[in-house]
Amino acid sequence: MKKSVLINHQLCNGCGNCVIACPGNASRGIDSKGGFGPRREAALVIGEGGGVFLDERICIRSLSKPCKTCRDVCPAGAVTYPDEHGFSSLEKAVISRGICSGCGGCVSACPEDAIEMDEYPVLTGECTNCGYCLLHCPRNPEENVDLFSFKMWDTLGHIRQGFKIRAAEAPPRAQDGGFVTVLLAHLLEKGIIDAAVVTGEREDEPWRAEAVLAASPEELYETAGSKYSNSGCLQMLKKAKEEGFKRVAVVGLPCQIEGLLKLYTSSSEDLGYCNIIALSIGLFCKGNFYYQGVKKLVERRTGTTLSRVDKLDIKGKFFTVKASRGSHRIPLNELLEHKREGCNFCSDFTSKLSDFSVGSVGSPGAFSTVIVRSSRAEKMLNLVISEGLVEATPLDDDDKALIRRLAKSKVKTALKRINHFPESNSVTDLGVSSPLP
Numbered sequence: 001m002k003k004s005v006l007i008n009h010q011l012c013n014g015c016g017n018c019v020i021a022c023p024g025n026a027s028r029g030i031d032s033k034g035g036f037g038p039r040r041e042a043a044l045v046i047g048e049g050g051g052v053f054l055d056e057r058i059c060i061r062s063l064s065k066p067c068k069t070c071r072d073v074c075p076a077g078a079v080t081y082p083d084e085h086g087f088s089s090l091e092k093a094v095i096s097r098g099i100c101s102g103c104g105g106c107v108s109a110c111p112e113d114a115i116e117m118d119e120y121p122v123l124t125g126e127c128t129n130c131g132y133c134l135l136h137c138p139r140n141p142e143e144n145v146d147l148f149s150f151k152m153w154d155t156l157g158h159i160r161q162g163f164k165i166r167a168a169e170a171p172p173r174a175q176d177g178g179f180v181t182v183l184l185a186h187l188l189e190k191g192i193i194d195a196a197v198v199t200g201e202r203e204d205e206p207w208r209a210e211a212v213l214a215a216s217p218e219e220l221y222e223t224a225g226s227k228y229s230n231s232g233c234l235q236m237l238k239k240a241k242e243e244g245f246k247r248v249a250v251v252g253l254p255c256q257i258e259g260l261l262k263l264y265t266s267s268s269e270d271l272g273y274c275n276i277i278a279l280s281i282g283l284f285c286k287g288n289f290y291y292q293g294v295k296k297l298v299e300r301r302t303g304t305t306l307s308r309v310d311k312l313d314i315k316g317k318f319f320t321v322k323a324s325r326g327s328h329r330i331p332l333n334e335l336l337e338h339k340r341e342g343c344n345f346c347s348d349f350t351s352k353l354s355d356f357s358v359g360s361v362g363s364p365g366a367f368s369t370v371i372v373r374s375s376r377a378e379k380m381l382n383l384v385i386s387e388g389l390v391e392a393t394p395l396d397d398d399d400k401a402l403i404r405r406l407a408k409s410k411v412k413t414a415l416k417r418i419n420h421f422p423e424s425n426s427v428t429d430l431g432v433s434s435p436l437p
């Protein structure tokens, strides 16, 4: 069995702090006097000679659950974790295999503030091998068989209602109907949320996505519109928690919504994100792109720099660049050459795991297609409709059929790639058969 905790017996002074604090013991009724309870049921026990010993069969970490209690309470620095639980394991299992989506969840999961996002996560601090980054990674192949298979079975996910929606006064930078920004701004004004994790752009690099924690409608309005690069927006959850926000909305791509779910459902109490997420808005997405690729393509095909661009948009088979000197339509295939590698493994087009899903497919220009998936989303939508902030008409069968067709084609592409997953099981081995008729 893999070692989940290492105890240095030369450093250990036998104080018993780890034994008392160990949740593996607490859940089995060991009293707080030092772990002299029924030995076989305690993860950490004090041996007869006074040293602390670990029973791997009971240790929460060896059950792949996040826990670092014993290390945190040890006054002698005698508890460490083996390096197969460290950032290097995230690199090996996910990043170097090209399946990392760049969601930023590992940044918020890391208790040491040791990870930062560039196009991919990078280790910038000291890794203590706690294992949180890999455990909370939505692309960790060892952990997420259920997530991969769940996603495959159902192309569109649970739908309560579907609408074409246009804001009465859409923000000038809105991508489609401005629904996302107008809804969030209103929820902020009403105090239903107190902050939103969204994606703006870097000051020094126009149209390069950057994660933003917006706490006012003005800040939100700045972030309207799609940036076709990765922000790793989930990294902002850590900031939201540190700044004391209690009701946070998250806007993200399907991969980011999956990452959110991983953090949300974490069994680790010290992450605590499940208590602060008030709403998730997932965007439709066929794929995201590397910033340098988008930049070079725009400059080469339009003769202008991104600083002069007013809007980027993907509709049908074209990537449209609207600049002060006119519009340019670039065949989508040219942009697809710069698609992020990890997007090829994603089978979710409509962000199935969110409260609201929003895209453009299914609605005419200047409208957002909005799928309502939860009762809290339904209440929020009714609020903005009743206040006259948006105009909504139900999606018809043709609209839904189009969305379903695109969703199925994304599943098909992902299945092909997952079946050739490097050094891993095939989809069939994972117990997943094709969900497509």
Ligand SMILES: Cc1cc2nc3c(=O)[nH]c(=O)nc-3n(C[C@H](O)[C@H](O)[C@H](O)COP(=O)(O)OP(=O)(O)OC[C@H]3O[C@@H](n4cnc5c(N)ncnc54)[C@H](O)[C@@H]3O)c2cc1C
Pocket: 173, 174, 175, 176, 177, 178, 179, 180, 181, 182, 197, 198, 199, 200, 209, 223, 224, 225, 226, 227, 228, 229, 230, 231, 233, 251, 252, 253, 283, 284, 285, 286, 287, 288, 289, 314, 358, 359, 360, 361, 368, 369
């Ligand atoms: C990379 C990408 C690919 C997409 N692909 C499709 C597609 O194939 N088909 C489709 O129908 N729709 C797609 N969309 C969604 C579509 O472009 C609009 O975002 C959606 O219709 C909402 O429009 P709106 O006017 O309601 O949003 P707005 O009010 O304009 O708000 C847009 C929101 O999107 C967020 N956002 C912007 N860029 C990013 C980013 N890079 N990562 C995470 N969040 C971001 C902002 O934070 C903002 O909250 C994609 C969006 C992105 C960012």
